[in-house]
Amino acid sequence: MKTRSDDLQCFLAVVDAGSFSAAAEALDLQVARISRAVTRLEQQLETTLLNRTTRRLELTEEGATFADAVRAGLAQLDAAEEAVTQVAGRPVGRLRVDAASPFIQHQLLPHLAVFRQRYPEIRLELSASEGIIDLLEKRIDVAIRIGSLSDSTLHARLLGRSALHLVAAPDYLARQGVPDSVDALDGHSLLGFIPPSRLNQWPLPGTAPIRPAVAVSNGELLRRMALDGHGIACLSHFMVAQDLEAGRLVPVLGEALEPLAERERVNAVFYQNSVLAERIRVFLDFIQPRLRL
Secondary structure, three states: OOOOHHHHHHHHHHHHHOOHHHHHHHHOOOHHHHHHHHHHHHHHHOOOOEEEOOOOEEEOHHHHHHHHHHHHHHHHHHHHHHHHOOEOOEOOEEEEEEEOHHHHHHHHHHHHHHHHHHOOOEEEEEEEOOOOOOHHHHOOOEEEEEOOOOOOOEEEEEEEEOOEEEEEOHHHHHHHOOOOOOHHHHHOOEEEEOOOOHHHOOOOOOOOOOOOOEEEOOHHHHHHHHHOOOOEEEEEHHHHHHHHHHOOOEEOOHHHOOOOHHHHEEEEEEEOOOOOOHHHHHHHHHHHHHOOO
């Protein structure tokens, strides 16, 4: 093998960070060491991996192919190391979990203390992403996504379904009136997501996507807007169940709603490997029965 794993890590850090200085900061190394590592790789492989200009770095075609292969190889190396470093049969290692911020807040955080107590050798890292991300590029072990999936390179485990609700605060409905039909929504302040967003298609028969009076970037902001009385929002059950129980939010047009099967699916997705890493398996087995979807 011509290359060293630490040089490969440096190379991927440059690719992901976009510069030698940013990569050095991320890895807490000197810029000169990062630069030497990439140069050494190029000399060993006898090819240019990165085109360097005064303003930017750009992967060559060979560099892009190499980066993809390195990511997959390092993922397999991580799995191999995990397999031989079990502590008394318990899973160990770093577990990177990505989900939308509302899901992390409402579904994961309440259970983390018990999970960490049960699996102290797992070093958990949580990241919040509202959209689709490249699991390999971000080195994410498992992502939790709500809605349809299209990437055939990923395995998916269905965690459950979370129904959609149209909701508003009682004081908003007291001021503006309670809509008694789908057509009556035209006279109301509708809250939605920054377009383009398929989430602005509400589960109402024969309707087009809404044009939000106020548009936000994530579901937790939308929930907050609804709680503060700014209008009517469409949100997943797991986000508003406690608000509905407490009366902070009130369901609107519940009898008119249609199920949107793909919108309601909650999946855990992970990169397609032959064997599911033990740290991923125990996390999913732990969290699934505790979800309040």
